Amino acid sequence: MSVLLLRLAGPLQSWGSSARFARRSTENAPTKSGVLGLLAAAQGRTRESDVSDLAALRYGVRIDQPGSRLRDFQTAHHADSGKAMPLSERFYLADAIFVAGVEGDSRLVQELYDALLEPGFLPFLGRRSCPPSQPITMGPPENVSLDDALRSTPWQASDWYVRRRRGRANAVKDLDILIDSAVGEDPHISIRDIPLSFNPRHRLYGLRGVRTGHVTTPPLPASPTPAAPPHEPTTGLKPVRTAPPRTS
Numbered sequence: 001m002s003v004l005l006l007r008l009a010g011p012l013q014s015w016g017s018s019a020r021f022a023r024r025s026t027e028n029a030p031t032k033s034g035v036l037g038l039l040a041a042a043q044g045r046t047r048e049s050d051v052s053d054l055a056a057l058r059y060g061v062r063i064d065q066p067g068s069r070l071r072d073f074q075t076a077h078h079a080d081s082g083k084a085m086p087l088s089e090r091f092y093l094a095d096a097i098f099v100a101g102v103e104g105d106s107r108l109v110q111e112l113y114d115a116l117l118e119p120g121f122l123p124f125l126g127r128r129s130c131p132p133s134q135p136i137t138m139g140p141p142e143n144v145s146l147d148d149a150l151r152s153t154p155w156q157a158s159d160w161y162v163r164r165r166r167g168r169a170n171a172v173k174d175l176d177i178l179i180d181s182a183v184g185e186d187p188h189i190s191i192r193d194i195p196l197s198f199n200p201r202h203r204l205y206g207l208r209g210v211r212t213g214h215v216t217t218p219p220l221p222a223s224p225t226p227a228a229p230p231h232e233p234t235t236g237l238k239p240v241r242t243a244p245p246r247t248s
Helices: 032-042 106-117 146-152 159-166
Strands: 002-013 058-065 068-074 088-104 174-180 189-197 204-216
Touching: 002 032, 002 106, 002 146, 032 058, 032 088, 032 106, 032 189, 058 146, 088 106, 088 146, 146 174
Parallel strands: none
Antiparallel strands: 002 088, 058 088, 058 174, 068 088, 174 204, 189 204
């Protein structure tokens, strides 16, 4: 068994576990279905593919920078008829950073890490309009427990957020953690976000028991690391071939 950690950071993220018609909400932390969908996309799986092996992975997430909730109204027109579609209300998390992890069979976890290095489909943070602003991978899989990995990984918050939080007299010293309940353990909450099928014609999700907790804020990296170059997720794509200009 091994653990793969992911850094989920971006200007906008949206992790919905339920939707009501034109209202698309977001949870306060990445859902299991959303993160597994990201991993499945990196492997090049289609929405009709079997994801039971991914659903069996143990999942956990640490909230390093909660961000702020943002609401957006969107309008659209039907591509064929041109008629106006219902006004939709969508929610996002702005300037949030999370450390998510999956634990399971070492071979599968290694395959997921390799896929993130050369993804079959572009990764996004819950919705296609939410690209990551930092590399998602945090290093190769490790042979540790998911609990230990989430507790010991250095704090990933932005510099401005660290300064602001440390400057408060009543600054919170703990980070929230949400992790899959162990077998036989009573969950604190339940979320319907275990992906049983991503097929757009028959999406299906199961209930997941979640244990909530806190961890003392880990220290920042001991030595400052060189600033990473701007992360552009489309850098590796080949340019689209355009037809030669028409001549009269």
